[in-house]
Amino acid sequence: MNMKLHRIISYALAPRRGIKPMINEAHIVKTLILLYTHGPFGRQTLSKILGAGESSIRTLIRRLKELDLVDVSKAGGAYLTKTGEAVVETLLKKIVPPKTIDISDLEYLKLSRKACAMILKGFCKKYPNVLRIRDSLIRHGAEAALIICVKGGKLVLLSPQGNGIDETTIKELNILKTKLNIELRNEDLILISYADTSDKCETSLYKFIVSEGIV
Incomplete structure (x- = not known):
């Protein structure tokens, strides 16, 4: 077992x-x-x-x-x-582990010095609680966070109000997708954690999945 x-x-x-x-x-x-x-x-x-x-x-x-x-x-x-x-x-059936992303060439989506991304597979089938996720990541050491869903092959930045903005509006989302360099599937949830060090943003993601009972 x-x-x-x-x-x-x-x-x-x-x-x-x-x-x-x-x-x-x-x-x-x-x-x-x-x-x-x-x-x-x-x-x-x-x-x-x-x-x-x-x-x-x-x-x-x-x-x-x-x-x-x-x-x-x-x-x-x-x-x-x-x-x-x-x-x-x-x-690993549920997540793609955190990886550091180079955000040096981003502007709109550069929310701190370092950023890490983690994929929760299929977690967008039910609309995520954006505020809860963001607050949990910050509580665990992140300075800021983005919550993104894969919809129709595109990245959609979610908002607490229940709507989203896709990569046709925010061009840097498409750049971000390239930087992830992993296979994404519809309904995957992408969490981007920002902090002043890679260790802090990575740690916040690991602590989040544990505290929320995802794993």
Whole structure:
């Protein structure tokens, strides 16, 4: 039976002897995805990629191992077990993980120094609650956010009022679509998170999908 991500996160973040690990939801989800797509990794490498202390990564790997999601080899480092792979495969059926987008040549849609995009597959079938999504992303560290649906092959920027503006009106949406460089399908929801660093905008997206129960 596939283990639920929220259970994994609760277990990994639980205090022990009154001490809470110096990691967050984003570290956990990103670690699982990294090990699935590029693993195995040693603790030092994961520490550098995630921007977390090596002792924190050691704690994270140990707890993921306790859940039978990860194993460790002396030669290669941490890698996913079959159970861990199944968890990530379920996740990737719902999302395309965050990626940093170069927004240096944008004007209207350049809302901060850095931007990251994440795709929620098919989540526009029901009109998204734009205010809730935006406020949640900001609460988790973003400075600004765009909520975009794919409709008829075009990007449509959604508004809280329940309408949208497509790329024929906002030309930079078409530029943004090119920068995403991934296959988009009708009803996909694109979340663009803005912050002063790539780490902050990426973290806000990971924390959003966890807090909203999307994964």
